[in-house]
Amino acid sequence: MSDPVSALNGKTYSGSATVTENGLCGMIVLRGTFTDTVFQQAVRDIVGCDVPDIRKLVRSEIGSAAWMSPDELLLLVDYSQTEAKLSALRLALAGTHFMAENVSDARACFTVTGAAGREVLAKIAPVDLSPVVFKSGDFRRTRFAQIAAAFWLDEADTFHIICFRSVAEYMFNLLKTSAHPNAGVGVY
Amino acid sequence: MLILECPYCGVKAEESELSAGGEAHLTRFGPGSSDDEFHDYLFVRENPKGVHFERWRHANGCGKWFHAARCTMTLEVFGTYSAQTTEPPQEIKDVITAKRPGWSWRNVSDETNTEGQRT
Numbered sequence: 217m218s219d220p221v222s223a224l225n226g227k228t229y230s231g232s233a234t235v236t237e238n239g240l241c242g243m244i245v246l247r248g249t250f251t252d253t254v255f256q257q258a259v260r261d262i263v264g265c266d267v268p269d270i271r272k273l274v275r276s277e278i279g280s281a282a283w284m285s286p287d288e289l290l291l292l293v294d295y296s297q298t299e300a301k302l303s304a305l306r307l308a309l310a311g312t313h314f315m316a317e318n319v320s321d322a323r324a325c326f327t328v329t330g331a332a333g334r335e336v337l338a339k340i341a342p343v344d345l346s347p348v349v350f351k352s353g354d355f356r357r358t359r360f361a362q363i364a365a366a367f368w369l370d371e372a373d374t375f376h377i378i379c380f381r382s383v384a385e386y387m388f389n390l391l392k393t394s395a396h397p398n399a400g401v402g403v404y
Numbered sequence: 405m406l407i408l409e410c411p412y413c414g415v416k417a418e419e420s421e422l423s424a425g426g427e428a429h430l431t432r433f434g435p436g437s438s439d440d441e442f443h444d445y446l447f448v449r450e451n452p453k454g455v456h457f458e459r460w461r462h463a464n465g466c467g468k469w470f471h472a473a474r475c476t477m478t479l480e481v482f483g484t485y486s487a488q489t490t491e492p493p494q495e496i497k498d499v500i501t502a503k504r505p506g507w508s509w510r511n512v513s514d515e516t517n518t519e520g521q522r523t
């Protein structure tokens with residue numbers, strides 16, 4: 217089999233913030249009933265954490281779970297383990313009303329690091345990124361200029377962004393433009 | 405700029421995160437209906453100056469459909485509510501009645517004012 221390669225193969229840019237395409241990331245989209253104890257246990261077994269609260273992302277050593285909608289989670293796991301985890305998940309949820317799919321190769325992941333990170337995102341998304349409003353562990357689906365995106369902030373003040381793989385180039389160029397060293401605004 | 409709070413994810417979404425879905429609470433007339441019913445279902449819409457009920461979708465967000473009650477003249481938003489209903493909930497009607505006494509829209513109206521009601 218050929219080696220899997222991420223959309224931009226780790227492309228990076230350093231401006232007012234550092235923009236990096238993350239490489240391969242395991243992603244499982246999971247729909248089901250959050251209040252169902254079978255569902256909750258399945259999530260715990262696969263990613264090691266509870267079902268996240270509304271618009272939150274929770275993490276453990278073995279994975280993360282992000283709140284996508286009232287009946288949809290995005291589970292983040294190690295890329296090489298995605299298919300195994302998906303099979304385990306389907307087995308655990310068999311007989312309940314659910315949907316689980318491997319979307320790893322249909323998405324692209326980016327990180328934005330550096331003090332200007334908030335500003336880089338705030339310029340291109342209709343989201344209040346003030347430090348008192350958007351905090352570590354917060355997760356948000358929105359648009360970045362003309363494309364759909366989801367992002368969260370981790371404990372190290374790094375923004376993680378996910379978009380469709382087909383628009384990865386657009387996302388990279390957009391973040392790059394927003395992080396241009398001469399394009400600072402200085403609001404945050 | 406129109407800002408609607410999505411009742412599913414709680415985001416105060418600006419218009420560019422949403423997509424408009426037209427008039428709310430339509431009754432579908434399909435197979436077995438009369439030509440007139442089908443025609444009205446397809447083509448006849450309210451065009452009010454004032455209180456209006458619409459469907460919206462949080463397209464660049466949680467992806468859910470929801471309902472919104474707003475004023476087409478001032479763009480004031482009275483509230484948003486679940487898509488799983490065939491009529492505006494009482495609390496939304498109460499908010500509108502407090503702000504637009506005597507209002508009416510299709511067969512819903514200010515219940516404290518029977519004179520303003522259309523038949």
Ligand SMILES: [Zn+2]
Pocket residue numbers: 410411412413414415462465466467468
């Ligand atoms: Zn929403």
